[in-house]
Amino acid sequence: MALVWIDGRPADLLPVTDRGLAYGDGLFETIAVRQGQIALLERHLQRLGEGARRLLLPLDLAPVRAELLAFAAELGHGVAKLIVTRGDGQRGYAPPAAARCRRILSGTPPPAYPPAHRLHGVRLHPCATRLAEQPLLAGLKHLNRLEQVLARAEWQDPACAEGLMLDRSGRVIEGVFSNLFLVAGGALLTPSLERCGVAGVMRAEILARAELAGIPARVVDIDRAQLLAADEVFLCNSQFGIWPVVELEDHVWPVGNLTRTLQGLLGDLVDG
Incomplete structure (x- = not known):
């Protein structure tokens, strides 16, 4: 079973009101983890930060970094996929005035490329x-x-x-x-x-x-x-x-x- 955290805690349920599900309103990073360490961590965070800036997502990268490091240590070896959405919202495209980003982390084994x-x-x-x-x-x-x-x-x-x-x-x-x-x-x-x-x-x-x-x-x-x-x-x-x-x-x-x-x-x- 894949390792999954939502907002920093083990979980396996996502609200149907999440704007990532409704509109694809968010970003993701697919991150290589080896021996509990993250490859190219700074580059992933830089791209995520630039994406959040351009999509006007209120994302603080400091807790994201800490969460990724803890998740990688638990995963050990494999692929960590981080999804950041704008969080919950009502019907309609207009972003909520007080959006709260949701972080979804899932870990899977490394791909078996020939x-x-x-x-x-x-x-x-x-x-x-x-x-x-x-x-x-x-x-x-x-x-x-x-x-x-x-x-x-x-x-x-x-x-x-x-x-x-x-x-x-x-x-x-x-x-x-x-x-x-x-x-x-x-x-x-x-x-x-x-x-x-x-x-x-x-x-x-x-x-x-x-x-x-x-x-x-x-x-x-x-x-x-x-x-x-x-x-x-x-x-x-x-x-x-x-x-x-x-x-x-x-x-x-x-x-x-x-x-x-x-x-x-x-x-x-x-x-x-």
């Missing part, structure tokens, strides 16, 4: 579902994930480990549950997330570690032609680290040297 994904690379499914452009929500890990639900429903082939998502204008944005990087001319490139997409904590960590290592890196708009012309392509998220991408339809890429270098730089954050 080691071959990290070692030999993965194949991408080209998703027909496109991401809507909404700058007000761009970058946030908000609770409205129906685009990802529809995209993930497009394929059942286990040979495809992830899906490639574009926006309505045809720009490459991300995977269904990961961020994307490519290598071109020795530089590391990742799509701009100013219009849509989720600004992943592992994406931020890769950009920071690349800078420290002297690897040129840029955030830019990327189209499909640029993706196909790349020397290397890889995916990342906070659970699996980096997966090289080796195939999209009839196009193939090698598992490149820079991808391997970055996997090495992140070795302290990833199991295996």
